[in-house]
Amino acid sequence: MNKLWNQVDLSWQWLTASGQWHGEESIPHRLFQHLLYSGAALLFAALIGLALGLLVGHTGRGGFLAVSVANIARAVPTIGLVLLIVTVKYSITPQVIALVALAVPPILVNTFEGVRGVDPETRDAARGMGMSEWGVLWHAELPMALPLILLGLRTSAIQVVATATIVAYPGFGGLGRYIVDGLARNDYQLVVGGTVLVVLLAVAVQLLFAALRRFAVSPGLRGSARSS
Amino acid sequence: MITFEGVTKRYPDGTVALDDVSLECPTGKITVFVGTSGGGKTTALRTINRMVEPTGGRVLIDGRDVRDSRPAELRRGIGYVIQHAGLFPHRTIEDNIATVPYLLRWNKKKARETARELMERVGLDPGMAGRYPFQLSGGQQQRVGVARALAADPPVMLMDEPFSAVDPVVRGELQAEFLRLQAELHKTIVFVTHDIDEAIKLGDRIAVFRTGGKLVQVASPQELLSRPADDFVAGFIGHDRGIRRLSFIPAAEAPLTERDVLTAATPVATARAAGDWVLVVGEDRRPLGWAATGALPADGVLGEARLAPIGHTFTVGTDSVRAALDAAILSPSGRAVGVDGDGRLVGVADQHDLSAAITAAVNAAPEPADTEPADTEPAAVAEPADGLAPVDPVPVDGPEPGEPAPAEPASKDGVPD
Ligand SMILES: Nc1ncnc2c1ncn2[C@@H]1O[C@H](COP(=O)(O)OP(=O)(O)OP(=O)(O)O)[C@@H](O)[C@H]1O
Ligand SMILES: [Mg+2]
Numbered sequence: 001m002n003k004l005w006n007q008v009d010l011s012w013q014w015l016t017a018s019g020q021w022h023g024e025e026s027i028p029h030r031l032f033q034h035l036l037y038s039g040a041a042l043l044f045a046a047l048i049g050l051a052l053g054l055l056v057g058h059t060g061r062g063g064f065l066a067v068s069v070a071n072i073a074r075a076v077p078t079i080g081l082v083l084l085i086v087t088v089k090y091s092i093t094p095q096v097i098a099l100v101a102l103a104v105p106p107i108l109v110n111t112f113e114g115v116r117g118v119d120p121e122t123r124d125a126a127r128g129m130g131m132s133e134w135g136v137l138w139h140a141e142l143p144m145a146l147p148l149i150l151l152g153l154r155t156s157a158i159q160v161v162a163t164a165t166i167v168a169y170p171g172f173g174g175l176g177r178y179i180v181d182g183l184a185r186n187d188y189q190l191v192v193g194g195t196v197l198v199v200l201l202a203v204a205v206q207l208l209f210a211a212l213r214r215f216a217v218s219p220g221l222r223g224s225a226r227s228s
Numbered sequence: 229m230i231t232f233e234g235v236t237k238r239y240p241d242g243t244v245a246l247d248d249v250s251l252e253c254p255t256g257k258i259t260v261f262v263g264t265s266g267g268g269k270t271t272a273l274r275t276i277n278r279m280v281e282p283t284g285g286r287v288l289i290d291g292r293d294v295r296d297s298r299p300a301e302l303r304r305g306i307g308y309v310i311q312h313a314g315l316f317p318h319r320t321i322e323d324n325i326a327t328v329p330y331l332l333r334w335n336k337k338k339a340r341e342t343a344r345e346l347m348e349r350v351g352l353d354p355g356m357a358g359r360y361p362f363q364l365s366g367g368q369q370q371r372v373g374v375a376r377a378l379a380a381d382p383p384v385m386l387m388d389e390p391f392s393a394v395d396p397v398v399r400g401e402l403q404a405e406f407l408r409l410q411a412e413l414h415k416t417i418v419f420v421t422h423d424i425d426e427a428i429k430l431g432d433r434i435a436v437f438r439t440g441g442k443l444v445q446v447a448s449p450q451e452l453l454s455r456p457a458d459d460f461v462a463g464f465i466g467h468d469r470g471i472r473r474l475s476f477i478p479a480a481e482a483p484l485t486e487r488d489v490l491t492a493a494t495p496v497a498t499a500r501a502a503g504d505w506v507l508v509v510g511e512d513r514r515p516l517g518w519a520a521t522g523a524l525p526a527d528g529v530l531g532e533a534r535l536a537p538i539g540h541t542f543t544v545g546t547d548s549v550r551a552a553l554d555a556a557i558l559s560p561s562g563r564a565v566g567v568d569g570d571g572r573l574v575g576v577a578d579q580h581d582l583s584a585a586i587t588a589a590v591n592a593a594p595e596p597a598d599t600e601p602a603d604t605e606p607a608a609v610a611e612p613a614d615g616l617a618p619v620d621p622v623p624v625d626g627p628e629p630g631e632p633a634p635a636e637p638a639s640k641d642g643v644p645d
């Protein structure tokens with residue numbers, strides 16, 4: 001108990017030390033790097049996953065292929081990705097691409113399933129009332145698939161935020177820096193502090209998506225959609 | 229007027245869903261498609277708004293080929309109601325109803341005002357405008373579906389089994405309200421159902437489809453009942469089609485008498501001289517009840533005697549013989565009481581009077597086919613024929629005949645549920 005309290009106390013001291021809040025090595029700067037990489041990866045992943053998922057879900061063509069590929073990609077062990085990231089040192093681009101590869105499958109699969117799950121009668125009614133194909137997608141399928149899409153985005157976002165720590169190994173900074181340095185120097189205060197920051201970031205992502213869900217998903221759907 | 233000219237639909241897998249169908253759905257009337265499951269009713273309906281493209285023939289609305297319009301634009305001008313309503317779960321009721329107005333880029337305020345007006349029209353409380361579909365019962369959702377189809381006031385409405393997913397009581401209400409609405413709006417309606425009773429109740433004209441996408445007969449309800457084109461149609465209508473026909477004979481055809489009708493002020497002694505039962509009426513000629521002459525008190529007037537309830541009366545002028553017969557069967561005296569619109573006695577008829585009237589009406593029935601231009605009814609003029617041989621409809625050619633106005637002996641209100 002005492003030991004644990006010691007740890008908490010140490011990380012608190014570490015977090016609140018004035019040196020942590022200014023300059024190149026500071027928490028805000030590292031957080032900014034971390035968010036930059038994660039955000040970029042998530043943005044590209046969302047563009048790819050949403051576009052493909054909506055297209056495949058709407059047309060109903062190539063669904064099996066897309067989901068299979070996405071699931072195979074998911075099955076590639078994260079360790080492989082980690083190794084890739086750790087060994088490539090010349091540029092941040094491959095690192096971000098690796099994160100994108102990690103983030104696309106949940107978004108793609110959930111978007112596809114969300115659109116495909118739209119009641120065929122509702123889709124038929126939308127068309128029958130004179131919506132164009134874009135209209136059907138935009139006014140019917142997308143809003144109805146939104147709960148699942150947000151779920152996919154959230155899964156990806158948390159994975160990316162957690163995995164982005166390892167870009168610190170090849171020297172690209174981010175919150176992982178603290179963990180890597182701490183491990184190298186046997187400085188547990190640093191390791192725990194860094195981990196706490198990553199966990200806090202993940203919690204923030206959760207909260208962000210909970211808020212997004214409240215804001216963006218129609219109350220007419222909230223009753224039925226899965227929320228966890 | 230919606231015209232089918234030799235419309236055929238063959239799906240890529242070889243299924244023939246429509247086989248050379250020629251048919252006219254007159255303007256301002258309800259045309260009902262009935263028939264066996266898989267008979268092509270839905271397919272036929274969906275060729276009208278191009279949700280299905282025929283592989284042969286063409287469909288015209290007021291003489292214009294539907295293929296001349298872009299599908300989305302065409303559909304915005306045609307109301308569309310389907311079985312489970314197909315409402316948008318993520319939109320409020322008013323936004324669901326305003327779907328087409330939004331597509332037509334009306335301003336939002338006007339669209340929502342229209343939506344609320346329509347809610348009242350279809351019997352929904354406008355206070356529900358902000359609710360979501362999952363908060364409504366099936367019947368209410370169906371009403372929203374109808375309101376949504378009416379929102380941009382399209383001249384044509386397509387309805388695919390709109391009332392079949394609700395319980396019989398709600399269905400009856402929806403049907404009655406639908407007829408009331410149509411009496412105000414005079415839309416050109418194509419209505420699909422597999423329920424022959426619904427078809428007879430709602431249809432101005434009925435088109436019977438049969439497996440393989442064949443149109444077997446097009447006729448008015450009474451003609452369908454009296455002259456089914458073949459055994460298939462006869463079988464489809466069912467064995468009680470004789471009883472159903474009574475719905476189309478006006479009760480006014482039966483002779484009504486004032487025999488054994490006495491006022492409440494009549495002395496009991498006078499009443500005893502009448503038959504077994506006397507009908508007691510008030511000063512204003514409203515029927516009060518039946519008095520059994522064998523069980524009258526020793527003295528006093530009829531109004532003080534114990535009266536058996538009348539059960540239900542029938543309205544002379546609007547009700548059919550079917551309603552009158554029903555009233556007679558349920559009456560303690562075996563006689564049906566006919567009243568006018570205000571509930572005042574017109575006369576009494578017993579079961580013999582009614583059956584004589586029925587026999588006379590059936591024998592003297594004007595051939596319904598005579599009342600309509602023959603070339604709009606290609607299948608109907610065929611003889612009730614040799615078993616299963618389908619009757620091929622003849623494609624319509626030549627100038628459009630005027631809007632057929634079938635003579636209807638009894639109004640729709642007279643058709644019992
Ligand atoms: N997309 C399709 N591809 C192949 N066959 C189809 C397709 N849609 C319908 N059919 C077939 O066409 C035939 C007519 O179908 P349709 O839906 O028009 O029948 P229906 O009269 O409306 O039947 P129900 O009363 O069951 O609704 C059926 O045999 C059906 O299986
Ligand atoms: Mg159908």
